[in-house]
Amino acid sequence: MENLKFVKEQLKGKKFFGGGKIGYIDVAFDWLNLASIIEEVAGVKLIDEDNFPWLKAWMELFSDVPVIKQSWPDQEKLIIKYQFVLKLESNQTSMSSAQEEVKLFRNWSSAYALRIVWALKIKGIEFHTIFEDLENKSPSLLHYNPVHKKVPVLVHNGKPICESLVVLEYIEETWKQNPLLPEDPLDKATARFWAKFNDDKLLPSIAVVFTTQGKEQEEVKVPVMENLKFVDEQLKGKKYFGGEKIGFLDIVFGWLANMASVVEEVAGVQLIDEENFPLLKAWMELFSDTPVIKESWPDREKLIIKYQLRREGYLASSVAK
Amino acid sequence: MGDEVILLDFWPSMFGMRLRVALAEKGVNYEYKEEDLSNKSALLLKMNPVHKKIPVLIHNGKPVCESLIAVQYIDEVWKDKAPLLPSDPYQRAQARFWADYVDKKLYTLGSKVWQTKGEEQEASKKEFLDCLKLLEGELGDKPYFGGETFGFVDVSLITFYSWFYAYETFGNFSIEADCPKLIEWVKRCMEKESVSKSIPDPHKVYEFVLQLKKKFGIE
Numbered sequence: 001m002e003n004l005k006f007v008k009e010q011l012k013g014k015k016f017f018g019g020g021k022i023g024y025i026d027v028a029f030d031w032l033n034l035a036s037i038i039e040e041v042a043g044v045k046l047i048d049e050d051n052f053p054w055l056k057a058w059m060e061l062f063s064d065v066p067v068i069k070q071s072w073p074d075q076e077k078l079i080i081k082y083q084f085v086l087k088l089e090s091n092q093t094s095m096s097s098a099q100e101e102v103k104l105f106r107n108w109s110s111a112y113a114l115r116i117v118w119a120l121k122i123k124g125i126e127f128h129t130i131f132e133d134l135e136n137k138s139p140s141l142l143h144y145n146p147v148h149k150k151v152p153v154l155v156h157n158g159k160p161i162c163e164s165l166v167v168l169e170y171i172e173e174t175w176k177q178n179p180l181l182p183e184d185p186l187d188k189a190t191a192r193f194w195a196k197f198n199d200d201k202l203l204p205s206i207a208v209v210f211t212t213q214g215k216e217q218e219e220v221k222v223p224v225m226e227n228l229k230f231v232d233e234q235l236k237g238k239k240y241f242g243g244e245k246i247g248f249l250d251i252v253f254g255w256l257a258n259m260a261s262v263v264e265e266v267a268g269v270q271l272i273d274e275e276n277f278p279l280l281k282a283w284m285e286l287f288s289d290t291p292v293i294k295e296s297w298p299d300r301e302k303l304i305i306k307y308q309l310r311r312e313g314y315l316a317s318s319v320a321k
Numbered sequence: 322m323g324d325e326v327i328l329l330d331f332w333p334s335m336f337g338m339r340l341r342v343a344l345a346e347k348g349v350n351y352e353y354k355e356e357d358l359s360n361k362s363a364l365l366l367k368m369n370p371v372h373k374k375i376p377v378l379i380h381n382g383k384p385v386c387e388s389l390i391a392v393q394y395i396d397e398v399w400k401d402k403a404p405l406l407p408s409d410p411y412q413r414a415q416a417r418f419w420a421d422y423v424d425k426k427l428y429t430l431g432s433k434v435w436q437t438k439g440e441e442q443e444a445s446k447k448e449f450l451d452c453l454k455l456l457e458g459e460l461g462d463k464p465y466f467g468g469e470t471f472g473f474v475d476v477s478l479i480t481f482y483s484w485f486y487a488y489e490t491f492g493n494f495s496i497e498a499d500c501p502k503l504i505e506w507v508k509r510c511m512e513k514e515s516v517s518k519s520i521p522d523p524h525k526v527y528e529f530v531l532q533l534k535k536k537f538g539i540e
Contacts, residue, residue: 147422147455159411166417173410185397186383192390197371230371 004052011054015061026062033063033072041082102127103155105141107134109298109306111255112164113152118251119168121292123175165195168248180248194234194241195252202227203255210267210307211314217269228277235279239286250287257284258297266307326351327379329365331358333529335428336388337376338480338519343392345515346471347399389420392476405473419459419466420477426452427481435491435530436539446492450499457503464509471513479510479520486523487530 007029010017017025032055035047049056062068104120104127106113120127132141132151144153144160154161154170161170172180181188205224212220231253234241241249260272274281287293328344328351330337344351356365356375368377368384378385378394385391396405406413430452433445456478460466466474485496485507497504510516534540 156411161411161414161418163418163421166414166421169417170410170414173413185394186380186385188397189385189390189394192393193385193387196387196390 001046001051004047004055008052008055011058016058022062022065022068030062030068032059034078035059037075037078037082040079041086101157103130104128105130105132105138105144105153105155106151107132109303110151111259114296114298115164115251115254116152116154116167116171117296118254118293119171119180121296122180122246122251123171123178125171125175165192165199165252168251172248180242180246180251182242182247191241191247191249194231194249197227197230198252202231206260206263206271209269209271210263210311211318213267213315217267221269221271224271225276228272228280232277232280235283240283246287246290246293250283254287254293256280257287257293258300259303260284262300262303262307266304266311324349325379325381327354328352329354329356329362329368329375329377329379331356331375332521333483333526334375335480335484338483338521339388339476340376340378340391340395341519342476342480342515343395343405345519346403346405346476347395348402349395349399389424389477392473396473403471405467405471405476407467407472416467416473419456419474422452423456423474423477423481427478431481431484431488434488435534438540442492446494449488449492450494450496453496453500453503457500460502460506465506471510471516475510479507479516482507482511483520483523483526484530487527490527491530491534 010025016022017029032047038044039046047055047059063072102120102125104113104116106117106129108131117129130138130140132138134151137149141151141153142149144155145151145162148162150162152162152164152167154167156170156174161167168180181191202224205220205227208220209217209224234249240246241253256272263269264271272280272284288297326344326349328337328340330340330353332355341353354362354364356362358375361373364379365375365377366373368379369375369386372386374386376386376388376391378391380394380398385394392405406416427449430445430449434442434449437445463469465471466478489496511520
């Protein structure tokens with residue numbers, strides 16, 4: 001408005017900017033004919049008769065000049081073009097602000113971080129990923145998770161949330177589409193119970209199998225079998241832990257669908273077989289086949305190499321003892 | 322139509338105490354059943370076949386296990402009184418994070434304080450105090466971890482107070498000396514009836530730990 005005021009003052013006492021006839025400045029300002037297009041597409045009033053009477057008068061006079069009029073681009077076409085441009089602009093702004101809004105700190109292999117990736121994808125949330133080298137943690141990670149200094153960390157609008165199960169509940173409560181947890185408090189408590197069971201019992205028991213061999217491994221395999229039996233039973237009469245579709249508990253147990261076979265291969269042990277755990281086996285295949293899950297798996301070859309090295313390290317240090 | 326609420330518990334358990342506090346906050350009537358952990362009841366084994374542990378909340382015949390899960394359950398079912406978790410998702414995440422921190426750290430470190438001696442004990446004491454100091458920092462100037470009102474993190478942590486005297490005596494140190502603001506918070510919480518009536522006398526807990534040490538031959 002201020003800029004237009006300056007322009008209108010240039011027309012004081014004049015027919016055209018150039019004086020009695022069209023001059024250099026008139027040609028430079030000719031684009032102001034687009035003003036009406038901008039006003040229509042962006043829904044804004046810029047040049048009205050009350051505020052800018054000389055400018056309005058000049059626009060009419062200028063447009064009426066034959067050599068000008070015959071060169072105007074098609075008004076309808078212009079409106080369509082700028083409507084499209086406006087739409088594109090606003091999409092890009094909302095996309096980039098969504099990407100700035102949600103950040104996930106993870107590394108390439110962490111099963112805990114994968115939970116968050118799946119939850120965000122299932123809910124269709126745009127997010128930006130920051131891959132961490134856990135041997136050389138970034139200042140950002142240490143800033144966002146000073147207590148545990150671990151991944152995953154979700155940063156939403158600059159605010160960090162740590163611990164994967166806490167993050168999952170946060171995601172569930174913040175973005176309500178495609179709910180992952182049941183509504184009923186008892187069902188919710190049951191889901192949370194099994195999630196804790198996975199993190200406190202199942203996963204650590206499998207980790208122990210992974211770090212042992214021979215007779216010792218046979219012994220520590222026993223609690224794993226018991227734990228897996230409990231989990232297998234939870235699938236009775238259900239397609240997924242979440243019922244008809246993937247839910248919170250599928251995401252928590254999801255690491256089994258990919259990592260169990262890695263542990264089995266690297267540690268030379270059979271854990272989840274069809275005979276003993278038919279429901280679990282079926283679920284693993286179904287779960288893995290889901291596109292949003294499948295596309296996020298870490299590279300299997302890389303995982304084998306990583307865990308082979310790790311197992312060698314454990315076995316070497318236990319021999320040294 | 323009445324709710325039938327039973328709590329399977331063991332009097333010195335700081336985890337069981339959390340449910341007592343939460344139920345008291347909500348004004349829920351319940352039947353308290355003391356378990357003998359050396360001779361667990363058929364009911365306990367039926368209601369918690371996975372872990373066979375207390376506390377177990379049995380609501381209209383259905384069990385809820387794991388203390389923080391049960392506290393959340395209590396908060397969600399009896400939601401019209403004394404909300405323990407805030408309504409904002411980010412605040413809820415912070416509350417869950419700190420309650421999880423208490424669970425991950427305090428029990429194990431506290432146990433080491435009374436079960437070990439010498440260098441190991443000194444190291445455990447230091448770690449234990451560091452955790453309490455971190456929690457004290459998180460409390461800041463707020464009256465409660467929940468802010469103006471007693472909340473989820475307060476419930477999770479206050480029950481450990483009943484074990485402080487035992488930790489301090491066996492570890493030969495003072496928690497108040499290092500964490501005065503935390504002890505102020507303890508006193509504030511203990512003014513609430515829901516807390517003071519749910520938590521046993523710390524001296525009784527000390528006697529219990531003494532018996533445990535004798536039983537397991539821990540010097």
